[in-house]
Amino acid sequence: MTAPDPRHDTLERRMPRADPAAATALERTWRDPPGIIGWFAAINHKTISKRFMVTTILFFLAGGVLALLIRLQLAQPNAGIIGPDRYNQIFTMHGSTMMFLFAVPVMQAVATYLIPLMIGARSLAFPRLNAYAYWIFTMGGIMLYAAFFVDAGPDAGWFAYVPLSGPQYSPGKRVDFWAQMITFTELSGLMEAVVIITTILKLRAPGMSLNRMPLYVWTMLVTSFMVLFAMPSVMLASTALITDRLVGTHFYNPGEGGDALLWQHLFWFFGHPEVYLIFIPPLGFISSIVATFARRPVVGYPAMVLALVTTAFLAFGLWVHHMFATNLPELGKTFFTAASLIIAVPSAVQIFCWIATLGSGRLHVKTPLLFVLAFFFILVLGGLTGLMLASVSLDTQLHDTFFVVAHLHYVLLGGAVFPLFGAFYYWFPKFTGRLLNERLGRWNFWLFFIGFNVTFFPMHLLGLWGMPRRVYTYPAEMGWGDMNLVASIGAATIAASVLLFLVNVARSLRVGAVAGPDPWGAGTLEWSVASPPPMGNFEVIPVVHGRYPLWQPQPEPTHVEGMSNEWREVLVTTVADAEPDHRLWMPSSSVWPFLSALATTVLFVGSIFTPWAVVWAAVPVAVATTIWFWPRRAVVRERVRSELRP
Amino acid sequence: MNALEQNRAAGKEAVRRGAALDVSGMPTFAFSTRSPMWWGTMGLVAIESTVFALTIMAYFYLRSHATVWPMSRFPPDLLWGNLNTAILLASMWPNHKAKQAAERLDLHGVRLWMTVCMVFSLAFLAVRVFEFGALNTRWDSDAYGSVVWMLLGLHTTHLVTDAYDSLVLTVLMFTGPHEGKRFVDVSENAGYWYFVVLSWLPIYAVIYWGARF
Numbered sequence: 001m002t003a004p005d006p007r008h009d010t011l012e013r014r015m016p017r018a019d020p021a022a023a024t025a026l027e028r029t030w031r032d033p034p035g036i037i038g039w040f041a042a043i044n045h046k047t048i049s050k051r052f053m054v055t056t057i058l059f060f061l062a063g064g065v066l067a068l069l070i071r072l073q074l075a076q077p078n079a080g081i082i083g084p085d086r087y088n089q090i091f092t093m094h095g096s097t098m099m100f101l102f103a104v105p106v107m108q109a110v111a112t113y114l115i116p117l118m119i120g121a122r123s124l125a126f127p128r129l130n131a132y133a134y135w136i137f138t139m140g141g142i143m144l145y146a147a148f149f150v151d152a153g154p155d156a157g158w159f160a161y162v163p164l165s166g167p168q169y170s171p172g173k174r175v176d177f178w179a180q181m182i183t184f185t186e187l188s189g190l191m192e193a194v195v196i197i198t199t200i201l202k203l204r205a206p207g208m209s210l211n212r213m214p215l216y217v218w219t220m221l222v223t224s225f226m227v228l229f230a231m232p233s234v235m236l237a238s239t240a241l242i243t244d245r246l247v248g249t250h251f252y253n254p255g256e257g258g259d260a261l262l263w264q265h266l267f268w269f270f271g272h273p274e275v276y277l278i279f280i281p282p283l284g285f286i287s288s289i290v291a292t293f294a295r296r297p298v299v300g301y302p303a304m305v306l307a308l309v310t311t312a313f314l315a316f317g318l319w320v321h322h323m324f325a326t327n328l329p330e331l332g333k334t335f336f337t338a339a340s341l342i343i344a345v346p347s348a349v350q351i352f353c354w355i356a357t358l359g360s361g362r363l364h365v366k367t368p369l370l371f372v373l374a375f376f377f378i379l380v381l382g383g384l385t386g387l388m389l390a391s392v393s394l395d396t397q398l399h400d401t402f403f404v405v406a407h408l409h410y411v412l413l414g415g416a417v418f419p420l421f422g423a424f425y426y427w428f429p430k431f432t433g434r435l436l437n438e439r440l441g442r443w444n445f446w447l448f449f450i451g452f453n454v455t456f457f458p459m460h461l462l463g464l465w466g467m468p469r470r471v472y473t474y475p476a477e478m479g480w481g482d483m484n485l486v487a488s489i490g491a492a493t494i495a496a497s498v499l500l501f502l503v504n505v506a507r508s509l510r511v512g513a514v515a516g517p518d519p520w521g522a523g524t525l526e527w528s529v530a531s532p533p534p535m536g537n538f539e540v541i542p543v544v545h546g547r548y549p550l551w552q553p554q555p556e557p558t559h560v561e562g563m564s565n566e567w568r569e570v571l572v573t574t575v576a577d578a579e580p581d582h583r584l585w586m587p588s589s590s591v592w593p594f595l596s597a598l599a600t601t602v603l604f605v606g607s608i609f610t611p612w613a614v615v616w617a618a619v620p621v622a623v624a625t626t627i628w629f630w631p632r633r634a635v636v637r638e639r640v641r642s643e644l645r646p
Numbered sequence: 647m648n649a650l651e652q653n654r655a656a657g658k659e660a661v662r663r664g665a666a667l668d669v670s671g672m673p674t675f676a677f678s679t680r681s682p683m684w685w686g687t688m689g690l691v692a693i694e695s696t697v698f699a700l701t702i703m704a705y706f707y708l709r710s711h712a713t714v715w716p717m718s719r720f721p722p723d724l725l726w727g728n729l730n731t732a733i734l735l736a737s738m739w740p741n742h743k744a745k746q747a748a749e750r751l752d753l754h755g756v757r758l759w760m761t762v763c764m765v766f767s768l769a770f771l772a773v774r775v776f777e778f779g780a781l782n783t784r785w786d787s788d789a790y791g792s793v794v795w796m797l798l799g800l801h802t803t804h805l806v807t808d809a810y811d812s813l814v815l816t817v818l819m820f821t822g823p824h825e826g827k828r829f830v831d832v833s834e835n836a837g838y839w840y841f842v843v844l845s846w847l848p849i850y851a852v853i854y855w856g857a858r859f
Contacts, residue, residue: 016666022653125682194689202682206667228689232696236704240796249785249792251704257717257789262707266700543667561657562670571669572682581680582673585827626814636823639674643826645751646673646680 015528015550016559018539025565030122030535032589041591043127044535045112050431052109052134056102059141061498063097066090068495071455075488077476087472088155089174093148095158096178100185101141103416104274107281108192109134110423111220113431115196117526118214120205120544122536122570123586125198128593128628133191135597140184143605147177154178157470159271160241162252162263167245176245176608182238183604186231193227196220203570204578205525206560207544214524214547215304216284222308223280226315230273237266247611261326268319276315278412280308282419283350286372289419289426290354292522293369294361297548300353307346307353314343324392325399333392340390344383351376366520367441371422374449378414382407385460400470403463409456421448421501428508429515433531436512440504444497451493458483458490523548541571544578567638582646585639592628599624675827677749683834691841694804698845701800702852705793709856716783717790721857723780730773731850734843737766741843745836748829753819756832760816763839767809774802781853794853801842801849808842811835 018026032042042048069090073082082090116124124130147153154174156165165175200221204213213221240251241263250256252263291298298304320328320336354376363369385407389395398404421444429435467480474480518527528550529538541560546552560580563569568586573579599620606613660666678684709715740762747755778798783791815835818828 019653019656126686129686190693194686194693197689198682198685201685228692229696232693233700236697236700240704240792243785243792243796247785249795250789251708251792251796253789256787257708257712258792259708259711259789262704265707266704269700540666556663556665557667559660559666560669561661561666562668562672565653572676572680575679580667580669580672582676583669584682585674622810629814630818631823631825631828633823636825640825642674644671644673645826646676 015542015554016540018565022565023534023539026536026539027534029565029568032535037591038589040594041589043131043587043589043593045116045124045127045130046533046535046537048127048131048134049109049113052112052137053106055134055138055141056106056109059097059101060106062145063094063102064495064498066094066097068491070094071488071491073472074474074484076485077474077478077481079473082472084472085155088470089148089151089153091470092154092157092160092178093144096144096154096181097141098412099158099274099278100181101137101144103278103412104189105137105185105192106420107220107223107278107416108189108196110420110427111196111281112192114427114526115199115217115220116203117430117529117533117537118217118524119200119203119208120525120538120542121199121203122538122541123203123568124195125203126195128587128590129191130195132593132597133188133195135594136184136191136600137188139597139601140181140188140604143184143601144177144181147174152177154181159267160238160263161267162241162244162260165241166252170245173608176242179238179242179245180604180608182234184601186235187600189227190231193224193231196224197228200224201575202572204573205538205542205544206571206573206578206580208573208578210576210578211301212544212547214284215287215298215301216281218305218308219280219284219287222312223277226273226277226280226312229316230270230277232270233266234270234274237263237270240266242608246608261323261328264323264326265319268322269316271322272319273315275411276311279415280311282375282416282423283308285419285423285426286354286375288522288524289368289372289422290357290361291548292426292520293364293366293372294357295364295521296357296361297523297551298353299356299360300349301547303349304353307349310346311343314339314346318343321390321395324395330392337390337392341387344387347383351380364520366425367436367438367445368422368426370442370445371418371425374445375414375418375422378410378418378452382410382414386411398463400468401463402459402467402469405469406456406459406463409459413452413456418448421445424501426520427526428505429519430526430531430533432509432512433515434508434512435515435519436504436508440500440507444500444504447493447497447500451490451495451497454490455487455494456490458487462487518550523551525549536568564642583644588632588635590628592624596621596624596628675830677830677833681830681834683830684837687834687838691838694841695845697800698797698849701793701797702848705797705852705856708789708793712790715790716794716857717788718783720782722777722782722794722854724854726773726776726780727850727854730770730777731846733766733770733773734846737763737770738840738843740766741836741839745833748832748836751826751829753824756829757816757819760812760819760832763812764809764816767805767812771805771809774798774805778802790857794857797849797853801846804842804845808839812839 030044032038032044032047069082073079073087112124112130152174154177156170156175160175160178163169200217243249244251250258252258252260254260287298317339318336321340324333389398389407425436425441462480462483515531517530525542541563543557543559545555560571563571569583570586572581572584574581603613603617603621606617661668740759744756744759744763747759781794783794785792785795812835815831
């Protein structure tokens with residue numbers, strides 16, 4: 001039941017609510033089953049997303065510890081703390097973890113929590129597939145670390161160039177684990193992209209036409225489309241690598257007509273868009289945070305959306321700039337230089353829009369906004385070194401030096417990790433119901449900001465002085481010792497900052513200030529529901545009349561009537577205008593996505609040891625996925641009773 | 647009146663006043679672009695088309711670096727490839743009939759035409775085995791052999807998974823439990839079948855004719 005007058009004035013009553021009996025029924029309907037089996041059967045998007053976020057952050061911490069080991073070894077010349085073989089594994093694991101087990105998946109993890117809440121939906125489009133994708137990802141990560149702990153961690157760098165990673169120069173199983181980790185993570189990433197695209201296009205609340213979607217939702221739509229066309233490339237590349245290594249194909253073997261550069265083309269056709277898979281979702285975090293803390297809508301909504309789409313297209317035309325040091329035709333390289341420079345234009349459009357928003361708003365400087373302001377500073381520096389590296393002549397000099405290491409960390413930490421921390425501070429109250437501590441937040445921020453620059457700025461100089469990346473030590477005579485020591489001190493500062501973040505989370509979970517539905521006075525739909533949200537997200541499905549529903553008057557109709565509270569029902573709407581189209585029953589919680597993921601893991605890991613695993617292990621996969629799909633008679637009988645044909 | 651009925655009554659009142667949109671009369675499933683299943687299937691089609699396109703690019707990339715093509719000198723025999731192309735194209739007809747039957751909500755039609763589809767899938771899977779035998783190269787002979795086996799292997803994976811999917815769905819159509827949204831599944835399964843057949847045409851052209859011209 002709804003409140004009698006829908007044009008409410010107080011915060012709690014601005015959005016329509018259901019009466020307590022209906023809300024309780026809804027909660028019961030959407031809850032996952034209890035117990036241990038229930039834990040594995042959970043498919044609620046918020047439950048899976050929270051696990052997904054925690055898992056990616058654990059991998060971030062693991063990757064961070066590896067980075068600290070690297071900085072410990074490099075802090076002084078001729079150090080012998082870590083031997084060369086172990087060092088190779090450590091930097092490969094660090095890069096692979098951060099790129100494949102943290103940066104891309106964490107963005108999808110956050111999205112699977114926020115998107116249904118931002119678009120007024122009760123669920124993701126394919127909740128069981130979402131659970132499967134999470135489990136596949138987790139098992140792939142566990143496999144990689146299990147290999148690392150038994151001294152079989154990959155050691156050919158995070159982009160595993162052939163011929164080094166090929167059968168001749170990397171015998172043993174190390175690189176095979178790396179290649180299968182790619183299969184796990186990219187399979188998961190691709191599934192998540194399909195889930196996110198379908199959710200955004202089909203499950204938006206009535207009235208949320210495409211041009212009223214929050215900018216964050218736009219960033220995830222664009223990112224997910226990029227995933228569809230980028231990730232297959234690295235899966236194909238790594239599959240060819242593993243068949244070269246295991247069954248004697250010759251894709252990358254020049255002796256039998258193969259070609260080593262084929263690897264680089266396939267890898268970077270994925271790898272460059274990947275940078276934008278990491279970088280575009282944070283642009284959405286920034287748009288959310290800037291609007292809320294400037295207390296006004298983001299300036300230039302159409303320009304922002306067009307800039308995102310332009311960036312996505314251009315991102316597929318840059319991959320060769322990772323290959324300027326190869327023997328490609330010079331004319332071709334100039335094309336990629338031009339493309340690399342042009343992509344600065346849509347990025348600049350967005351930055352100017354945010355500056356205009358901040359400049360004309362009433363600023364509330366809180367921790368989330370601090371992280372966003374740091375983004376401007378650090379990303380601009382990383383972008384400028386990117387423009388330098390886009391020049392073929394300069395790149396030839398700086399290729400494979402610490403200059404590149406500095407550049408990529410400025411772009412990836414500045415572009416993704418700083419806004420991500422901002423996003424955690426911003427949405428933590430929504431996830432948990434409690435605010436993170438502001439004072440600890442500021443300490444967290446300043447230590448991170450200072451530590452980051454102290455770590456990575458000196459690497460520019462080291463690179464210019466000629467220090468190559470991926471060396472396990474260097475002689476004192478090179479004169480690189482001081483700057484390396486500074487960088488290592490910076491790394492320790494970052495570690496302290498991340499530790500403070502963890503303390504803040506642990507403390508706030510217990511004693512943080514209770515947030516209420518909308519602690520920041522934000523304008524988008526996720527803030528209209530309780531914190532943490534009920535299992536079915538919205539007690540009644542809202543009808544949307546603008547881009548910031550909580551900031552504008554609510555004309556009628558305010559909400560949807562006629563949805564069931566007794567079973568999991570979602571409202572499907574049209575793609576462009578979000579007009580109501582039909583009601584759809586969502587699947588119940590099930591343990592079979594987890595068991596299917598387990599069976600898939602057996603197949604993938606087994607195939608490292610024998611190609612026949614692809615055949616015999618396909619049987620349990622087929623069985624598990626069939627049971628997953630097979631409808632239950634009792635459930636169907638219930639559903640058919642209320643069925644309405646189109 | 648219990649709480650649930652009260653709730654419904656209040657909802658009706660809100661709808662009458664214009665405060666709420668009433669969706670209780672809306673259908674509980676729908677076909678084609680209206681259905682999330684369609685979008686999910688198209689997502690898979692986009693992913694797999696990209697894989698096929700990239701493998702074909704790898705084929706021509708390797709060919710552009712080779713002095714002799716095919717490296718093993720003998721192109722694949724045409725017989726089985728041509729035959730299978732014909733079978734695959736012909737399978738679009740029962741597939742189309744199954745799709746139409748599903749969209750008419752005609753269970754008998756769906757059962758009939760999906761069964762015909764299963765017969766076709768047996769045929770093309772059997773002929774596919776002979777296709778591998780007639781490639782005139784092994785995956786480990788040279789890079790040409792590797793990429794040709796990869797192309798045919800990738801497409802065969804699609805044949806196998808699509809045949810298995812369709813089999814499960816066909817069995818479900820006979821055994822039940824039945825409900826309306828399974829007709830959407832049949833329709834989308836047929837859509838995916840189109841993709842598996844139509845994507846074969848460029849792959850067929852590359853494997854069999856890319857080695858001849």
